[in-house]
Amino acid sequence: MLEATPLGDGWILRHETAALPAVVPGCVHTDLLAAGVIPDPFLGRNETEVAWVGRRDWTYERDLRAAADGAEQTDLVFEGLDTVAEVLLDGRLLGRVRNMHRSHRFDVTGLSGRLSVRFVSAYAEAEAVRGKLGERPAAYAEPFPYIRKMACSFGWDWGPTLVTAGIWRPVRLEHWSTARIARVRPLVTVEPGLGRLELVVDIERTRVEAPLTVEATVGGVRARASVDGTEGVVRLDVPSPRLWWPRGYGEQALYDVELTLLHGDEPLDVWRRRIGFRSVELDRSPDAHGTGFTVVVNGERLFARGVNWIPDDVFPSRVTRARYRARLGQAADAGVDLVRVWGGGIYESEDFYDACDELGLLVWQDFPFACAAYPEEQPLRGEVEAEARENVVRLMPHPSLVLWNGNNENLWGFRDWDWEPRLAGESWGEGYYLGVMPRVVAELDPTRPYTAGSPWSGSWDRHPNDPAHGTHHSWEVWNRDDYTRYRDEVPRFMAEFGWQAPPAHATLRRALPDEVLAPDSPGMLHHQKAEDGNGKLRRGLERHFAFPEGDFDRWHYLTQVNQARAVAAGIEHWRSHWPVCAGTVLWQLNDCWPVTSWAAIDGDGREKPLYHELRRLYADRLLTLQVREQELVLAAVNQGAGAWEAAVRLRRMSVEGDVLGEVSVPMAAERRAVGLVGVPEELAPVGPKEFLVADVGELRALYFPAPDREIPYPRPEFEVDLVPGGVRVTALTLVRDLLLQADRLAPGARADRGLVTLLPGEQVTIGVRGWETPVLETAHSALYCVEPSR
Template sequence: MRQVTPLTDGWILRHPDGTGDALPASVPGCVHTDLLAAGLIPDPFLGRNEAEVAWVGRRDWTYETDLTAASTAHEQTDLVFDGLDTVAEILLDGRSLGRVRNMHRSYRFDVTGLSGRLAVRFASAYAEAEAVRGTLGERPGAYAEPYQYVRKMACSFGWDWGPTLVTAGIWRPVRLEHWSTARMSRVRPLVTVEDGVGRVELAVDVERSRVEAPLTVEASVGGVRARAKIDGTHGTVRLEVPDARLWWPRGYGEQPMYEVELTLLHGEDPLDVWRRRIGFRTLELDTSADAHGTGFTLVVNGERLFARGVNWIPDDVFPSRITRERYRRRLEQAAGAGVDLVRVWGGGIYESEDFYDACDELGLLVWQDFPFACAAYPEEQPLRGEVEAEARENVVRLMPHPSLVLWNGNNENLWGFRDWDWEPGLAGDSWGEGYYLGVLPRVVAELDPTRPYTAGSPWSGSWQHHPNDPAHGTHHSWEVWNRTDYADYGRNVPRFVAEFGWQAPPAYATVRRALPGEELAPDSPGMLHHQKADDGNGKLERGLARHFAVPEGDFDRWHYLTQVNQARAIAAGIEHWRSHWPVCAGTVVWQLNDCWPVTSWAAIDGDGREKPLYHELRRLYADRLLTVRGRGDGDGLLVAAVNQAAGRWHGTLRLRRMSVEGTVIGEASPALAAEGRTVAGVAVPEDLVPVGPKEFLVADADGLRALHFPAPDRDIPYPRPEFEVALAPDGITVTARTLVRDLLLQADRLDPDARADRGLVTLLPGEEVTIGVRGWKTADPDTARSALYCVEPTR
């Protein structure tokens, strides 16, 4: 039987030129984390230290350890690296075993009978990228760094939310594998279900040390067993599972998983075992044309979905630090916000098994980008071969996971070619189209025909339409953040919104930890360093000024209002687009998470703290949602009752036209009736439509509420907010004496470890809310009041 020996201990890190002392190294890990552990560099996440460690990515580095000859009776021993970042030569006692140049692949070297000093010499990724650029010529990109010339996590070169920390190291596990006669080199599971029967087809490739040995494979799943012969180096075993239980996205059903075990046999002697969990479900991407354009609707087990999505970036700029527990915690946060789809963005990585395992268990659908983002990518060698090799490996690696529902060729590169002035400068040079419309769809069709592929995001399905045409396929809505007001989200109804977002700073405790001792201001040196977007603060301020009086010299107020504006912006988009289901079939918010403490579009900041946006997503992505919008004919208002639950939503809608002083001007109680998975509209009577800045509309049904203010906050004559605060079991209770708009408890101001169970809430006079708080060690109402913020009248 194959035997595995992890190689995690005894590694050191040194400069290959021999300068400096050798350091203890952690494997898996990277150079930055080893230098940080040794106290040789400052924490690049704090202050402006990022600039102080830029030299690390420009240096070459060597990892070394002793490799002892295997004391086993196995015929062969392989040295296996699950991930090397990125350009390296592997040597044993000075003899080269091979060279590598792709972070997204694994590598295997025959070291049978060998021992000695094992060295992995990493060249700077900059040097590799610049050499490739020198050979193949310039290609345009969104950023000046040369990330498109090397097969590496692009965002380690910096992004508009991330630091420039160009890593090197043995970033995934390394081990020795000892085996005899044969081993399974690849298992490709095709999992389908039809008429209640689950079908599993396991295509097996083997590597042999004995060519003539007769081999068989035996598989089991769900109590069913089957055998097949290996013909040369290939074999296929098929199983059928009667009455297979279906795997569903969260909110639609359960997530039953089946254990698959596959054993390679020589006679009756087991040589190798492969185990994975699978799930049975049907999957379709409906891109058919209709009266509105070209659709983009996911269909799972025959159920058409409005995808409630978030974009995922690497959760740490040093991905070797992301543990199984951290993946689980972050994805549980996503599920807790009502999310049912996570898009793994193309400037990052193919994530670890821990990520996809958690998605399988939580019922989170995974949209997987291939790692191409925001640049023209050369298609010549050596890159072309690397791209196909990494695609083949990772498609097969991720195939067992039922959560994986879509392969996507790239992020914004087809759009960039058409709209970002790339085409004239390229003058016919390759830029990646051959990957997205050739190599990648061919690999997916050959290896994983059970899942759909789309060439890019955004993409309209063909060059017959503009790549970012909202009427066709996927759409990225960035004009609003970059240039206009979030009210403009209501101007169109894209078929599927794969990216849109609005910035806000991280939680206060995160800012304080990242910028120790700094006198905080929106434009203080540390705040500006932790704002990577082009004119990011300018866009924040202009977006704020359209709705609020921008506070001058009051960081705390600016911090609160920009977080409110972020939540309001995302709400404006999601409420509008969800109310137009099934024309619009999904929203994927940019972004769920951050990789360091930064002002960004994230709902969860770089320290894992939840912004007000996170709690707003819980409302926006709930099965049932009330929203008020224009009727579509230019006159009047409509209350849209969005019912994504399976059951009928019938009841009474309470409508109130109110003054900001709390007077009810008029009210009505029309019937509400929305069938399962539908949207129902209730016209607001003309005499209840608020007029002018002193009035607003309240719509309530079954504990849900929608508010409509016809004027921006800066023009509304709010009363000075009055409320009472009292301690409650595990939290506080706030009772309003006036209208209190967007009340927020910033629990991390009470204690850096404190968390609140809700975000923004608007209270009418006489209403109360209890906010749960955990991690608060010394509770008292006066301290709680100091951490409460709400919208105040314009001075």
């Protein structure tokens, strides 16, 4: 029987004459940090102080005894090496590696001695490949397209430049005889009343003549098949299986699968995974509006409520199973049902996909290509296909995985970012996205759809980012326009859009402990990686508010309000146009360090106001007031399983709190549909002193026809009381976008809600956890709301 021996202990890290304890899995930066050799690169401007680490070569060493009693073969297996290295045993070269995104296996039967993994600087490798293959255009000057490594290690417009090296995933010895299971491809299909599982098993042998069989069980069904050479195929039919559904549509039924490789009655190896019975399609049918892009699971058409996911730490080996579960749990709690694993990161660990399986989060998986022209010549082409083949098979068991995507923004970049003339006919990745990857997916994982890129209109006959066809990215709004421009178009699927805001105050205080905070203070600027990011924040703010010169706390609050308002403007509009628009994928859910960014959850795991706004925007039921053809309408968005009928209370109000008109009108929305209700003309607010309120039960929609800087708000007045488990606020005037910044009460404190607007006389209780010694004065100081323009 195959036996595995973990090799996580006993490693040292060598550089020149120094030897330090090393943690495996890990990386050079985390080992140097633990030894006190480098400062924390997340604090202050230390990132620049540790840039030298990525330019050096490093060696990991430990003793290895590979012999095992009775085993015919022993393999040394690295699940992940980052990135370019020689593997040696007592000076004997076992092999060379150059790809972070795949595993590596070496035959060490009967060997022992000093095991060394000598890492070459990723910069040196990438620059050498660039010198050989020629320059390619990219969004950033760093050489990330020339090496199969997590691109955002080299920095991004939200991430630090911390170029890693190390044994970043587990390493082990495998002792085996006769044969072992090399890989298993589980092909899951669903028919009426039947779930079918076909397990295609590839075998590696030491004895060619040995007769082998494979036996599998799932859901109480057992089947057996003989191995023909190096392949066996087992088919199992499960009657009336419980289906796996995305969250909000049904249960997340998971089945344990066990497959055993046998020589006669002797078990040689076992493969265990969990699968789910579900069907998935991508409806890209042409229609009167263009070309659709609708995810269909078990025959149910979905409006995808999505977020983009980046690596949760710039040092991915630090992301534990518990951390994945916590972060993805935050996504699920916000109403998210789709997570896009973005192409500048990694194929995540099994822990990520396990959590998505259990939480009912659909996974859209990018292949790791982003924002650059990628050469297609060797030594890259063979590595690309090898990593694709390995990871497609590795991730196939997960029912949460519903879509493979070829790249992020590279097809768009070729057409719009002046790449084509600069390339002058050189390769740039098209052969990967329209050739290698679709071929690999079709061969290995035909049960899942593939799309060539995001954005992608489906054909070079159309602009790659045409909103009427396929997936669309909206960045002109953040870069140049007001967020109200989101309402100018109805894309078929909004795969990227977003608005920046700084992280929570406690996160900034931890990252910049000795700094007098200001939007342009040195540390704040260092932790703002976007080109002219602060300028865009200012211009976006000034379209709606008077800029709070010299008041950092006010700036901090208002930029977070603006982020939530911007995202709400887009999602409310696009959801109200379902089924023409079939999904929104916010850029982005998370951060990999403390930074001003588009994230809803900051680098310390704290929720921004945007996070709480997502809970409203992505709820099954959403009320929103929209202007359609110059007429004001109420859209009742119903993603629930049942019809929604109710009476809507509409009130035209003045900012002083007077009711200028009121009516109750019926509203109806079928299951998974949108119902529209026209607003009576006499209730439409006129001028900046008026607004409209729509209430259905606990749901509310607000419509202010003017930007805040033009609204003559009264000075907000409210009373604050401490109550068990939180803070109660009673409004005496209109209080717009009240926010309790819980981390100002205590760094570990969390509030259960974000921005809330109160009419005169209304009351809200904000739950707070992690605040051990409540003080009324402290609660007052942590409350913010919109104030009259000065």
